[in-house]
Amino acid sequence: MKVVAKRPESLYDKKFHYCPGCTHGIIHRVIAECIDEMGLREKTIGVCPVGCGVLAYEYFNFDMLEAAHGRAPAIATGIKRMLPENFVFTYQGDGDLASIGMAEIVHASARGENITVIFINNTIYGMTGGQMAPTTLIGQVTTTSPYGRKPELAGYPVRMAELLATNEGSAYICRTSVHNPANVNKTKKAIKKAIQTQLEGKGFSMVEILSTCPTNWGMSPLKALERVEKEMIPYFPLGEFKVKE
Amino acid sequence: MKVVAKRPESLYDKKFHYCPGCTHGIIHRVIAECIDEMGLREKTIGVCPVGCGVLAYEYFNFDMLEAAHGRAPAIATGIKRMLPENFVFTYQGDGDLASIGMAEIVHASARGENITVIFINNTIYGMTGGQMAPTTLIGQVTTTSPYGRKPELAGYPVRMAELLATNEGSAYICRTSVHNPANVNKTKKAIKKAIQTQLEGKGFSMVEILSTCPTNWGMSPLKALERVEKEMIPYFPLGEFKVKE
Amino acid sequence: MEEKQVLFAGFGGQGVLSMGQFLTHAALSAGKHVSWVPSYGAEMRGGTANCLVTISDEEISSPITENPLMAVILNRPSLDKFENKIKPNGTLVINSSLVDREPRRDDLDVLKLPVNELADRLGNPRGANMILLGAYLEKTKVVEVEKALEYFDVIFKGKSEEVIRKNKEAFLAGVEYARQHW
Amino acid sequence: MEEKQVLFAGFGGQGVLSMGQFLTHAALSAGKHVSWVPSYGAEMRGGTANCLVTISDEEISSPITENPLMAVILNRPSLDKFENKIKPNGTLVINSSLVDREPRRDDLDVLKLPVNELADRLGNPRGANMILLGAYLEKTKVVEVEKALEYFDVIFKGKSEEVIRKNKEAFLAGVEYARQHW
Amino acid sequence: MEKVLMKGNEALAEGAIRAGCRAYFGYPITPSSEIAEYMARKYPKIGGVFLQAESELAAINMVYGAASTGARVMTASSGPGISLKQEGISFIAEAELPCVIVNISRGGPGLGGIQPAQSDYFQATRGGGHGDYHTMVLAPASVQDMMDFAMEGFELADKYRIPVMIMAEGTLGQMMEPIILRDPVTPGYEKPWATTGCKGRKPNVITTLHLPPEELEQRNRYLKSKYDLIKAREKRAETFMTEDAKLVLVAFGLMSRVAKRAVMEVRKRGIKAGLIRPITLWPFPDEHIVEAAENGAKLFLSLEINMGQMVEDIKLALNGRSRVEFYGRIGIIPNPEEIVGVVMQIAEREGL
Amino acid sequence: MEKVLMKGNEALAEGAIRAGCRAYFGYPITPSSEIAEYMARKYPKIGGVFLQAESELAAINMVYGAASTGARVMTASSGPGISLKQEGISFIAEAELPCVIVNISRGGPGLGGIQPAQSDYFQATRGGGHGDYHTMVLAPASVQDMMDFAMEGFELADKYRIPVMIMAEGTLGQMMEPIILRDPVTPGYEKPWATTGCKGRKPNVITTLHLPPEELEQRNRYLKSKYDLIKAREKRAETFMTEDAKLVLVAFGLMSRVAKRAVMEVRKRGIKAGLIRPITLWPFPDEHIVEAAENGAKLFLSLEINMGQMVEDIKLALNGRSRVEFYGRIGIIPNPEEIVGVVMQIAEREGL
Amino acid sequence: MARGILTFHMDRCKACELCVHFCPKGTLGLDKKIINALGYHPVTAVDPESCTGCGTCALMCPDLVIEVERE
Amino acid sequence: MARGILTFHMDRCKACELCVHFCPKGTLGLDKKIINALGYHPVTAVDPESCTGCGTCALMCPDLVIEVERE
Numbered sequence A, B: 001m002k003v004v005a006k007r008p009e010s011l012y013d014k015k016f017h018y019c020p021g022c023t024h025g026i027i028h029r030v031i032a033e034c035i036d037e038m039g040l041r042e043k044t045i046g047v048c049p050v051g052c053g054v055l056a057y058e059y060f061n062f063d064m065l066e067a068a069h070g071r072a073p074a075i076a077t078g079i080k081r082m083l084p085e086n087f088v089f090t091y092q093g094d095g096d097l098a099s100i101g102m103a104e105i106v107h108a109s110a111r112g113e114n115i116t117v118i119f120i121n122n123t124i125y126g127m128t129g130g131q132m133a134p135t136t137l138i139g140q141v142t143t144t145s146p147y148g149r150k151p152e153l154a155g156y157p158v159r160m161a162e163l164l165a166t167n168e169g170s171a172y173i174c175r176t177s178v179h180n181p182a183n184v185n186k187t188k189k190a191i192k193k194a195i196q197t198q199l200e201g202k203g204f205s206m207v208e209i210l211s212t213c214p215t216n217w218g219m220s221p222l223k224a225l226e227r228v229e230k231e232m233i234p235y236f237p238l239g240e241f242k243v244k245e
Numbered sequence C, D: 001m002e003e004k005q006v007l008f009a010g011f012g013g014q015g016v017l018s019m020g021q022f023l024t025h026a027a028l029s030a031g032k033h034v035s036w037v038p039s040y041g042a043e044m045r046g047g048t049a050n051c052l053v054t055i056s057d058e059e060i061s062s063p064i065t066e067n068p069l070m071a072v073i074l075n076r077p078s079l080d081k082f083e084n085k086i087k088p089n090g091t092l093v094i095n096s097s098l099v100d101r102e103p104r105r106d107d108l109d110v111l112k113l114p115v116n117e118l119a120d121r122l123g124n125p126r127g128a129n130m131i132l133l134g135a136y137l138e139k140t141k142v143v144e145v146e147k148a149l150e151y152f153d154v155i156f157k158g159k160s161e162e163v164i165r166k167n168k169e170a171f172l173a174g175v176e177y178a179r180q181h182w
Numbered sequence E, F: 001m002e003k004v005l006m007k008g009n010e011a012l013a014e015g016a017i018r019a020g021c022r023a024y025f026g027y028p029i030t031p032s033s034e035i036a037e038y039m040a041r042k043y044p045k046i047g048g049v050f051l052q053a054e055s056e057l058a059a060i061n062m063v064y065g066a067a068s069t070g071a072r073v074m075t076a077s078s079g080p081g082i083s084l085k086q087e088g089i090s091f092i093a094e095a096e097l098p099c100v101i102v103n104i105s106r107g108g109p110g111l112g113g114i115q116p117a118q119s120d121y122f123q124a125t126r127g128g129g130h131g132d133y134h135t136m137v138l139a140p141a142s143v144q145d146m147m148d149f150a151m152e153g154f155e156l157a158d159k160y161r162i163p164v165m166i167m168a169e170g171t172l173g174q175m176m177e178p179i180i181l182r183d184p185v186t187p188g189y190e191k192p193w194a195t196t197g198c199k200g201r202k203p204n205v206i207t208t209l210h211l212p213p214e215e216l217e218q219r220n221r222y223l224k225s226k227y228d229l230i231k232a233r234e235k236r237a238e239t240f241m242t243e244d245a246k247l248v249l250v251a252f253g254l255m256s257r258v259a260k261r262a263v264m265e266v267r268k269r270g271i272k273a274g275l276i277r278p279i280t281l282w283p284f285p286d287e288h289i290v291e292a293a294e295n296g297a298k299l300f301l302s303l304e305i306n307m308g309q310m311v312e313d314i315k316l317a318l319n320g321r322s323r324v325e326f327y328g329r330i331g332i333i334p335n336p337e338e339i340v341g342v343v344m345q346i347a348e349r350e351g352l
Numbered sequence G, H: 001m002a003r004g005i006l007t008f009h010m011d012r013c014k015a016c017e018l019c020v021h022f023c024p025k026g027t028l029g030l031d032k033k034i035i036n037a038l039g040y041h042p043v044t045a046v047d048p049e050s051c052t053g054c055g056t057c058a059l060m061c062p063d064l065v066i067e068v069e070r071e
């Protein structure tokens, strides 16, 4: 008998608070698997965002901190500078990372800060009930773009992977998705590569992961995965944007 | 008799507080000339930074506001949204714009905010006595990088023009210099083009101008101009990075 | 009628808040003083939700109480949390589909109905809350069922006819259940 | 010696702050209690600068005063600003190169010297402040000139020999000027 | 007059609109987000500016910019978001830009919880930012107040060129009550200082920089004199049965309604209790407190949803004249029954 | 012992190093920047971390992260920068992370001026951020204090797991005095709560989120009990000639030295004046005030470089027992002569 | 020819049906007869024999409901 | 063959010498005999005749010291 799939050690045996079908859960599991497989659990320090992932510290079975909204990269910087031998990562939503936390993420990248960022792009503010995010697509209806996002009023969705790739300090920047099994597997590979980048001291690494918010998109979980494929990927192309050798 | 050079109407007849040979003064004059020549003085609203340009409102002969450090783009946004017919610009240093004000400038650009930004890149914090800026070059000695900026500790200089050019909302992004007469003239052209971009409602425009800080670089004004040419331009290439048609 | 306070409690997705809002609207339409106070938890996914409705003939001084006269309970955690807080001799309405234990207090007027089953049977799983509300109003007369029905269109203003129809159907199924079982 | 407070004032670039620091160091080396309080204005380019040095045989309770016993004034705006604040019968040292008016008070001991011209003549325009200091010390004996010279190397620790030599030269030129003219 | 059922946050937003506020800049945060969402729905239809800022910092500075043009403008937030605005509020206070800042409060410190609290009392009344400044602070107690105080807030802001803060417990923002919709007003304040382009006049400058110490001091003294004027004129409170009260409850916001109910209850039991409800938290209605003491109140009970911050203001008002006690919760608004219990216990102990 | 001439800011920085502080995160601002610059020079040589953050916001959050690892860590700023840190300070207070935060104060509000002020008193003592929390606040009065209080600050921070603020007028940071260099200490506090990787133990979590209202309330009560303990134990003040004083000056920081000089001066003229110098601004040394009142002081004169913020604390201490008056400047530190004048006038009026 | 063995943590299932959709064998479905403590009809193996133990269901399940072993 | 007429606002000159350096005709220099109110030796035309009125000096002067007219 071979175990094909079971709960990784890096996750506590505890129910997630996420909505049905929300891919935050998949991403949690994948991160935990990577950390297990790379033998890093005991030297990992994770930083939670404010966003639906705020309670991630209740699920991850290693040292965790909870950051003020948007400031996870600064906190991770403080930790990593004191403990350069540990593996330090942040887990951040698009409101957290691309809106309020824009300065912190750009500067962590510019400094080549040797941390890893897992960036959950679901084109919306999940936790606070569906407001517009910087990544909200043109035309997308949210509670603060009730008539659809209009570029004249609310500007254009930011592509964080592309933007951060312009910084010299960025060592590994990649965008993946978890909307089907093949892409979940690719995401796992990318996360491992990002972790490896940090372990080798190359500098800043980020995996931007396209994720769903069935609740605030007002869709079934399956329709939500379809939207990732049909609407998000065309604007947020998948792939590696920076790989420092 | 033809007047070749005299004080533009958009500048009060008042002595600048800038250090000898500091190119802030040249840039002030060029901005004022552009505004005069385009007939915009009475509909211009300018926003000063915190930095050596903090007192610019004492020199410019039109409506001005003084912003909190780094927040000029947000203030300009507030103004422009209320008065879309006016010409609104910010004047910001590299500490102001590229360090503390990173989130505000990236978002003004992402929103395609219809404002114009004059960005004075002198690779240092002039006003506060010569600390490192995000644009400080590798190896450059400042009071907070006393042994020269080291990328392992302090990261890499950010190239704001390139970074902002990745945003859809950016309509005109250009980098110029004022280290010799030809480039002063080019700077003037670029500023006019940026203003025109705003007048036509195309979106966010920025002219990044390489500038000197003889005092904190510890150089004579002439040596400082040389440094612009020899050290700055190689890392911060001049030219247009985004021109939206 | 003196001041009455009703608590609605259940999972986030069960429509407890709109149940309370419906009652509030209905009572206002019927000329009462009302207030609706939710516990809110948008920042906490997957949690429990509840709201407190106060209905009175006079101005409402305090819209807050920890000891409501009645409670409409949609799931087990809510029963555990609120059972002891109901006023002595108050009313407790329970969704027996999701509450797998008996109430412990014996002074309460306990009314049970298997809401989820009923809703499944109606082919309208989202109608559970309206079933409960119909039954509750039929039994307690906090607002007359007829009055509530009159104001249905007003309260659901802006919703599609289909939605209104389905909700009314569920509401009436609840009324029917109360007539037959309570 | 009782507590003495000396104010140095001039343009930002004239080295007033380091003049004061030199005196403070020298006085400390000579066994005095000292404090040095600058007006600071790094955020304001092109402004005026000044600092206040207190020298005392006892512990200094307050390092602050608006009415110093002596003032060393390097430019016109500083004279305008501080002339009236000097203690009655105090001492006023003036850089007559940049101060184009006479002091208005007649109770003060006024000492003038054309520092910029002297510095230009020495071929060391940056030495102006040391010239002034040399003259000032020679005249007032706040710290003995010999003591000051003794501690020169200590005070300028870390500076190149060339710099120290030039500064000493300027200082001595000032001493010389005072001997001849005051 | 017909009443409409509204959420507190929506009533406040609608009140702002009726006061002529035509611009909203804010960043979402529970439990204040409905204000932004309401504006996002309404403004595109009536020609107002709604902009979701990238952060609270950006939002307050957008308010700075928009208010500088003379427009009526608002922002709203909660807890951490209000902290992030402190630098901006200090700037706005110095620049004397009229605007309304809303704090739909939650529990802190840190991320805390989203449940109701009044623990930003010090921050609001003492100015959490740097320097000597004040904002006026209004504390609504009902959904009707949410609308009315929004309207009043803009009047006060324009009248005194001061940022006005409206501070309400989260619950008040979230709850629904029927209210009377007020008639819209047309703002009537001249703003010759506004930066709108210098056509036909000398350029205007809006700055908070005052490098010469004398100028800085003069500005501070000027602001102080303005604050003294506001103190003299604008203290507001509601008093309830304080004429003969031996024990006076002091509570603001939604909490004051609970307290009022408790007073009614203990009066039935023969306890001479009364209530003072500060409506302006700054300026604090100290004269109302003093009057109650003069009328014979020997004990004041401060009821707060925090650890006892208003106690200081009551004590400062009384200056030793009567005693002050405190009862507080956090994250929940205690119910009237609980307060009755507390009051009865005190009454017994004190022989009231 | 040989004395070394140092700037206040540098003495403070050196004090931190001698206290075992091995990390500094900060953003430059006059008049505090020398602290950062000192660290930038020193740390690369002794193996400490100096990082110029992109902003004050980032800096305080880097402090959060670094303090979480158990290290001694510091940041410094002034005025607007301290305002920007308020959210972070509230988080740090809740998370109980020991650290030292320095405010080399300038005049506000807004951009204000860079000249000395004490107008961040309320912000420091009441917590300018959201929620019920306190930082300890130490006010040095000399360059020696700058070094000593930095060292003491770290001890207190670790002892109570609390952020400690050191607040000094800009002048104190800029001026030079000879000081005695203290011996370095080796920090001796166990920090089993630190997030350092969970090898050999259960994972640690540092969070400030407390969604269940009961948990939130319990946290607040716990913090309050900690603050009460600190109040009981750590109030500090220096008193000077208060035993028989009829008039007591109250002043902190550099201002207190000016006041002391003035007291010496007026004593010569026969006025029974004394001085209380609060060393901890929070907790405020109210017992020292009360004692002076009990010794017969009928008037307290609060001397501040602001518009009179500490007055409230003196009044709260006295609770009506004696009168409190105020004299203040902004942007300058008044000189002893000026204070003597003020005191003489009062003495005359009061017949002292 | 069943090769996969499935274990369900039923109390955690939120009936999102991602596993159902992505199972290549149609092995899974929701059990309409049961309502779990979260209020959902949880997942079940409607055709347990068809399971190949490929693990895709577990890969896509956001809530770690399914454990898979292969013979 | 002088075609340029120069006016100097001497009190504003900071002696940075940018004008001196960039003047194509060598027209300008600092006047070592004067110290202006700012404490500098201000600019002067050491060879006024050579000025062509090209305006380069004014273009590079950060302090608007020089006005240029051309015949």
Ligand SMILES: Cc1ncc(C[n+]2csc(CCOP(=O)(O)OP(=O)(O)O)c2C)c(N)n1
Pocket: A049, A050, A051, A052, A053, A069, A092, A093, A094, A095, A096, A097, A120, A122, A124, A125, A126, A127, A128, A133, C043, E027, E028, E029, E030, E056, E080, E081, E084
């Ligand atoms: C300073 C501050 N501002 C605002 C908030 C409110 N808030 C909490 S989460 C959130 C956005 C969450 O969106 P995102 O980061 O995209 O995460 P998601 O929930 O979508 O995973 C906001 C605005 C806060 N907690 N703190």
Ligand SMILES: Cc1ncc(C[n+]2csc(CCOP(=O)(O)OP(=O)(O)O)c2C)c(N)n1
Pocket: B049, B050, B051, B052, B053, B069, B092, B093, B094, B095, B096, B097, B120, B122, B124, B125, B126, B127, B128, B133, D043, F027, F028, F029, F030, F056, F080, F081, F084
């Ligand atoms: C919030 C805040 N932080 C810091 C400062 C201090 N400060 C004033 S100007 C400045 C940097 C100026 O540098 P830059 O923007 O490059 O302008 P420059 O002087 O070089 O033209 C800093 C850090 C401040 N005033 N406000």
Ligand code: SF4
Pocket: A017, A018, A019, A022, A023, A024, A052, A122, A126, A127, A212, A213, A214, A215, A216, C045
């Ligand atoms: S709100 Fe959206 S992002 Fe948050 S848990 Fe629910 S589905 Fe996921």
Ligand code: SF4
Pocket: B017, B018, B019, B022, B023, B024, B052, B122, B126, B127, B212, B213, B214, B215, B216, D045
């Ligand atoms: S400090 Fe530098 S940037 Fe500022 S005025 Fe002087 S030379 Fe110019």
Ligand code: SF4
Pocket: G004, G006, G022, G023, G024, G025, G026, G027, G028, G050, G051, G052, G053, G054, G055, G056, G057, G058, G068
């Ligand atoms: S292991 Fe594969 S075949 Fe079996 S149920 Fe899961 S997805 Fe279907």
Ligand code: SF4
Pocket: A021, G012, G013, G014, G015, G016, G017, G018, G019, G020, G042, G043, G060, G061, G062, G063, G064, G065, G066
């Ligand atoms: S994917 Fe997981 S949670 Fe969703 S239905 Fe399947 S087992 Fe249940």
Ligand code: SF4
Pocket: H004, H006, H022, H023, H024, H025, H026, H027, H028, H050, H051, H052, H053, H054, H055, H056, H057, H058, H068
């Ligand atoms: S106008 Fe031309 S030629 Fe004349 S001085 Fe100026 S730069 Fe020289």
Ligand code: SF4
Pocket: B021, H012, H013, H014, H015, H016, H017, H018, H019, H020, H042, H043, H060, H061, H062, H063, H064, H065, H066
């Ligand atoms: S460029 Fe201007 S300031 Fe410089 S030397 Fe010439 S005239 Fe004087």
Ligand SMILES: [Mg+2]
Pocket: A051, A093, A094, A095, A120, A121, A122, A123, A124, A125, A126, A133
């Ligand atoms: Mg999101």
Ligand SMILES: [Mg+2]
Pocket: B051, B093, B094, B095, B120, B121, B122, B123, B124, B125, B126, B133
């Ligand atoms: Mg700069």
